[in-house]
Amino acid sequence: MDSSIYNTSKNVFLDTVNANDYVQLDRVSTIYQSLKDSINKPLKMILLYGKPGTGKSMFLTKLHKDISTSKVVHLYSTPILDESEFYKTLAQDIFNTKYHGELNFTQFMKIVNATKLDSIPIVLLDEAQLYSDALMEKIRLLSDTRTVKFVITLHKTEKEDLIAKEHFQTRIWETIELENALSGELKIYIQKKLMKANCFDTASMFVDKNINLIYKLTSGNYRDTNKLLYTLFDLYSIYEQNHRLSSFKINAISNKLIEMSALHTGLIHA
Amino acid sequence: MLNIIELEKQWMRYKIKYYFPHFTIFVSTLIISIVVFVLIKHDATSSTTPVKKVVTPLPKELPPTIKKQELPSETQLKLQPSLKFIKDMQNISRPYVEAPKVHHPKVVETKEKVKPQTVEVVLPKQEKMSRISIKRKDTSQDLQKIIKRFKQSNNPGLSLFIAKKYYAQKNYQQAYNYALITNKLNSEIDESWIVFSKSLVKLGKKEFAIKVLQEYIQDTQSSTANILLSDIKSGKFR
Secondary structure, three states, rough: OOOHHHHHHHHHOOOOOHHOOOOOHHHHHHHHHHHHHHHOOOEEEEEEEEOOOOOHHHHHHHHHHHHHHOOOEEEEEEOOOOOHHHHHHHHHHHHHHOOOOOOHHHHHHHHHHHOOOOOOOEEEEEEEEOOOOOHHHHHHHHOOOOOEEEEEEEEHHHHHHHOOOOOHHHEEEEEEEOOOOOHHHHHHHHHHHHHHHHOHHHHOOOOOOHHHHHHHHOOHHHHHHHHHHHHHHHHHHHHHHHHOHHOOOOOOOOOOHHHHHHHHHHOOOO | OOHHHHHHHHHHHHHHHHHHHHHHHHHHHHHHHHHHHHHHHHHHHHOOOOOOOOOOHHHHHHHOOOOOOOOOOOOOOEEEEHHHHHHHHHHHHOOOOOOOOOOOOOOOOOOOOEEOOEEEEEEOOOOOOOOOOOOOOOOOHHHHHHHHHHHHHHHHHHHHHHHHHHOOOOOOHHHHHHHHHHHHHOOOOHHHHHHHHHHHHHHHOHHHHHHHHHHHHHHHHHHHHHHHHHHHOOOOOO
């Protein structure tokens, strides 16, 4: 086997959010399609929620990439926590208005009302649980004007708090939940990811026994799986460099190395 | 770079920790199984040892139809039954032969075909000869056990046995009760009707016993019942 294959495979699982790395799985594709359909509906706000590592950020990135050619869409992966800065950023990106100095909500709404747009811009806000309650209220008011459509992502627990607020219940017209992968989906996810990077040899090394162990360790969480497999191939590279790879089977991934990776990443403890 | 040696050590610790509960459960289960097995075995041996009883008065109770049986061993022991049993047959109905509840491994009881009046019992080789004195020990405790068994199984054979035992112990009221129960469970057992009628006579209900026997004879033409009826009528049986 090519000596660099483990390094290549390792890099496949780098924890980055890149729309090109999006792996199409049946269930996930259905959810993604429903999100895309929701964008075309006259909704004020779409809520995308799920546990950390279930692919919310990837969804937003992918959505941004897919609809940016046909719609006005702005993605804010990192929350802008300062209110004034938030309004100024929206004013500049959506309404092409550069504002110097402090910008409050009233002033921002004046800009919104004064500007006529051809189509309703879509604002994608990742990690919305980090925004303050006050700012979330302003976002709600802004969505009420129907001049801006929001797609927000947040962790499930935060969503539960948010949903509890009555005024949001009436405005969030669509909620989409993302979940961890099932065992079968995890296998497809791993193999598709590797095959996308032409790592066919390592992709074929994952047998059901390995997948079951990985699933047991990560509960199908995509982020944990990426971390685990990154470390796994890192270990393979090191064993290879030390010429100790012969102690492992070459046609299947070693469960021992998976467990060692899990120990290193903190998924299990000795 | 990852420290593989340290990671391998951690992995080893993890595996030990992981398998330790399984190992503990396995060992505990094994120990418990062994203890239970030993206790059961001990119970079994202790419950079999105390009572060694096989019927000796065979000659007295065995009907003439009992056949001889040969055991796969050389030494033979001949038991000569008392000829008195023929006479007794006139008075006593066909005895109920109950297989012993617990068999001692070394003692084998056999009842089979008998040439006219002999019973041959062949003992295993190692039981180097010696006449076996087989005694039947009937304690009230045994009877209680059989009553308990009867209550569980409702076996008419057992109730008949109990009736006969009570009759032998001169507890005619109980003998009557159990014979009645036996008749209810199975009305075709000759002996049961005999014990029933005899108990009635002993309880002073001679007329009723005669009536019962007459009806029974009418239905079954039982010769034993006939003999008993004539004995009761003539006053021979009181």
